[in-house]
Amino acid sequence: MNWIATVVPPRIKNIFSRRDTPENLWIKCPETGQMVFHKDLEQNGYVIPGSNYHMRMTAAQRLASIFDNGAWEDIVAPDVAADPLKFRDEKRYVDRLKDARGKTGMQDAIKVGHGLMDGLPVVVAVQDFEFMGGSLGMAAGEAVVKGLLTAAERGTPFIMFAASGGARMQEGILSLMQMPRTTVAIQRLREARQPYIVVLTNPTTGGVTASYAMLGDVQLAEPGALIGFAGPRVIEQTIREKLPDGFQRSEYLKEHGMVDMVVHRHQLKPTLVRLCRLLTKAPEKAAA
Known part of the structure; x- marks a missing residue:
């Protein structure tokens, strides 16, 4: 040829x-x-x-939107056992982790960074729902604890962007243990007299809501975010009653005292800057 x-x-x-x-x-x-x-x-x-x-935003997109010039230092959490229970359902848990890491480019559901926010040093953790529904397992728990302790050591505020479907079932009781562990780390931050600010994004449910997501000194939420422990459909089936319109949405929770402010994303960084300066008594940034 x-x-x-x-x-x-x-x-x-x-x-x-x-x-x-x-x-x-x-x-x-x-x-x-x-x-x-x-x-x-x-x-x-x-x-x-x-x-x-x-x-929804990815963890990297969220961090870039918060830190000055989109630059930050990654805070790496300690390594944990990849599959402590050798769990398998339709797929092996190690295969699910591999797929999630390939899809998101992250090691686990939470990414933590340290940097400047309008010139103010802060530590920020972001839960990425694209990584197995933002579920809380040992690795995610270690990331939250590491971020909180780093903020306490460096004397900076800690900001948590929560988005999760709850605890990671493939890790069983080991995932549930992260709820008290993160709570203890929050207390360490408070002993260091640094503020803990939570931003609830869509959705924030399950064991995350039952632990660090609702323990902030100030609770913010993005508009329309679903926030709760059990989902509205489960609650309706349990109590056999029709729920009010907008039930478990951020606006409804604000009206009922569970959220301090509902903040549009365009105003989120300025709002966080004001809160951090107020709670740390930091001086206003000098005009250029």
Whole structure:
């Protein structure tokens, strides 16, 4: 076979082949169905322009939006046993972890960073719902504890962005043990007289809500976030009553005293800066 037959057809095919289109080129609003170009959504802080629906952010995107110039120092948590119970359901737990790490680029559900927020040193932890539903296991618990103790040692506020479906069932009782462990670490931060601020994002449920997500000195929430222990459908089936409109959403919780403020994402960083300066008695940043 000559070169015309082996070389020319593949090149022609490549020239006229259809280019692959990214799957996430357009994003659909879950509430209104509005289609938004992904670049426009990114520039708007992952908030749908028309409906103001707050889309989920990855841990890296959230940290970049909070720290000055999007720069921070990663705080690495101690290593833990990957699969202490040798758990298996439809898939092995180690395989689920491998898939989640490949999908998100994270070691586990929580990423912690230290940096400057409007010139003020802070430690920030972000729970990424894309990593196995932001579930709380040993690795995530170690990350929260490490972040809290680092903030206590360095004398900085600690800000927690919570998003989770609850404790990680594949780790059983070992995941539930992270609830008291994080609570003790929060007390250590308070003994260091540093503020603990929680930002509840959509969704924050289960054992996370029953522990560090509801222990902040100040409780903030993004608009429309689902916040609770059990889900509304489970509660309705249990009590056999119709729940009020907006039940367990951040606005409803604010009206009933469980959340201090509901803050739009565009105002979140300025609000956190004001709170940190107020609670630490830090001076205002000098005007440039």
